[in-house]
Amino acid sequence: MHTPLKSATTLFYWALLALALVAPWLNIYPVYLMTLYCFAIFACAFNLLLGFGGMLSFGHAAYFGTAAYVTGWLVTEQAWPTLAAIVAGMVSAGGLGLLIGMIAIRRSGIYFAMITMALAQLVYFVMLQAPFTGGENGLQGLPRGDLLGLVSLKPDNNMYYFVLLVLVAVFLGIRRIVSSPFGQVLKAIRENEPRAISLGYDVNRYKLLVFVLSATLAGLGGALKALVLNFAALTDVLQSTSGEVILMTLVGGVGTFFGPVLGAGVVITLQDVLSDRVGSWVTVIIGCIFVLCVLAFRKGLVGEWLAFLERRRVAQKSS
Numbered sequence: 001m002h003t004p005l006k007s008a009t010t011l012f013y014w015a016l017l018a019l020a021l022v023a024p025w026l027n028i029y030p031v032y033l034m035t036l037y038c039f040a041i042f043a044c045a046f047n048l049l050l051g052f053g054g055m056l057s058f059g060h061a062a063y064f065g066t067a068a069y070v071t072g073w074l075v076t077e078q079a080w081p082t083l084a085a086i087v088a089g090m091v092s093a094g095g096l097g098l099l100i101g102m103i104a105i106r107r108s109g110i111y112f113a114m115i116t117m118a119l120a121q122l123v124y125f126v127m128l129q130a131p132f133t134g135g136e137n138g139l140q141g142l143p144r145g146d147l148l149g150l151v152s153l154k155p156d157n158n159m160y161y162f163v164l165l166v167l168v169a170v171f172l173g174i175r176r177i178v179s180s181p182f183g184q185v186l187k188a189i190r191e192n193e194p195r196a197i198s199l200g201y202d203v204n205r206y207k208l209l210v211f212v213l214s215a216t217l218a219g220l221g222g223a224l225k226a227l228v229l230n231f232a233a234l235t236d237v238l239q240s241t242s243g244e245v246i247l248m249t250l251v252g253g254v255g256t257f258f259g260p261v262l263g264a265g266v267v268i269t270l271q272d273v274l275s276d277r278v279g280s281w282v283t284v285i286i287g288c289i290f291v292l293c294v295l296a297f298r299k300g301l302v303g304e305w306l307a308f309l310e311r312r313r314v315a316q317k318s319s
Contacts, residue, residue: 013258017168020033020164021161021164023160024156024157024160030156030157030159030160031156031228031229032268032272033160034156034159034160034163034224034228035225035228035229035268036264036265036268036269037163037164037166037167037224038163038221038222038224038225038228039221039225039244039245039248039264039267039268040167040221040260040261040264040265041166041167041170041217041218041220041221041224042060042064042218042221042222042225042245042248042264043245043248043249043252043260043261043263043264044170044171044174044217044260044261045060045170045213045214045215045216045217045218045220045221046060046214046218046245046246046248046249046260047174047249047254047255047256047259047260048174048177048178048210048213048214048217049210049211049214050246050249050254051249051254051255051256051259052178052183052186052187052190052210052255053186053189053190053207053210053211053214054186054189054190054191055105055108055112055207055210055211056112056113056246057104057112057113057116057211057214057242058113058114058116058117058120058239058242058243058246059100059116059117059118059119059120059121059123059239059242060116060120060214060215060218060242060245061120061236061237061238061239061241061242061245062096062100062119062120062123062124062237062242063093063094063096063097063214063215063216063218063219063222064093064218064219064221064222064225064236064237064241064245065123065124065127065222065232065234065236065237065238065241066089066092066093066096066123066127066219066222066237067089067090067092067093067218067219067220067221067222067223067226068089068222068223068225068226068232068236069127069132069133069139069226069232069236069237070085070088070089070092070093070223071085071086071088071089071142071222071223071226071227071232072139072142072226072227072231072232073132073133073139074088074089075142075143075145075227076139076141076142076143077132081145081146081148081149082144082145082146082147082153082227083147083148085145085223086220086223086224086227089219089220089222089223089226090216090217090219090220090223091216092219093215093216093218093219093220093222094212094213094215094216094219096123096215097211097212097214097215097216098208098211098212098215100115100116100119100120100211100215101207101208101211101212101215102208103115103119104116104119104211105204105207105208105211106204108193117239117242120237120239120242121239123237124234124237124238124239127234127237128234133232136234138231138232138233138234139226139231139232139233140230140231141230141231142226142227142230142231142232143230144159144227144228144230145227147162153227159227159228163224163228166220166224167261170217170220171257171261174217174257175257177213178257182206182209185201185206186206186210188201189201189203189206189207218245222236244267247263247267247286247290248260248263248264248266248267249263249300250263250290250293250294250300251263251266251267251289251290251293251297251300251301252264252266252300252301252302253299253300253301253302253303253304253306254299254300254303255303256300256302256303256306258302259300259301259302259303262301262302263300263301266289266301267286270282270285270286270289271286
């Protein structure tokens with residue numbers, strides 16, 4: 001049964017997709033949009049862990065950056081095809097997520113968060129010292145390659161539509177995961193873990209699986225970002241990048257589908273617009289916006305809008 005809200009939401013998504021399809025022809029810088037889409041994938045991956053799994057990770061940049069470095073090294077030093085390098089980057093991020101997840105899920109709450117942050121910091125130092133990462137210089141001049149030898153990704157417009165396609169696939173995939181029986185169990189664990197255990201669910205197995213899924217998708221965002229900007233740098237694994245994805249998710253709305261995408265758009269746009277005008281002060285401004293959102297929009301922009309529509313629906317029904 002299609003409710004008016006569902007119909008309006010579907011119409012909104014179609015309109016947004018249509019706008020995204022024509023965006024390169026509206027004099028909007030494609031690289032800016034591609035960067036936004038890569039971080040939107042990253043934020044959606046993080047939201048899968050936090051919003052639907054109930055686990056707050058302070059080290060998600062480890063997977064984002066690891067995939068960026070692995071993909072960058074493979075396309076430059078090993079001359080791998082683009083798709084194969086991206087998949088390898090995702091696998092490396094997922095493998096790292098498996099190792100960290102097996103340690104972290106043994107704890108919960110702040111202890112879980114601290115473990116992820118500590119291990120992510122370890123990954124940062126490995127990337128700083130490893131011979132294949134380029135140290136402080138990172139990997140530069142990464143070629144975008146092509147898709148199966150058919151379509152060159154060197155032109156910005158071709159790369160743009162490829163990244164957009166991946167974002168749409170990730171968005172729809174996460175919606176499908178959350179609405180599946182697996183997703184319903186995740187929600188049950190998030191809401192009441194002891195009850196889920198009493199019902200016979202192997203809670204740690206579900207937690208580990210969603211952790212690995214989130215890390216793999218975060219790696220996909222990192223791999224694409226490295227190809228879009230033609231470099232992989234230490235900022236990709238820096239702790240501040242983990243903080244940025246948390247900010248994107250909270251500003252947009254934790255536990256909502258479109259919230260992380262909107263949050264990524266807000267943060268990336270502010271960084272792009274303000275960086276040339278206020279320099280390093282952009283961090284302070286974004287921090288102030290974060291505090292304002294936490295105080296005034298505790299459910300995030302999308303979360304507050306959905307809550308408003310729900311209150312309105314209940315009021316109309318009661319009247």
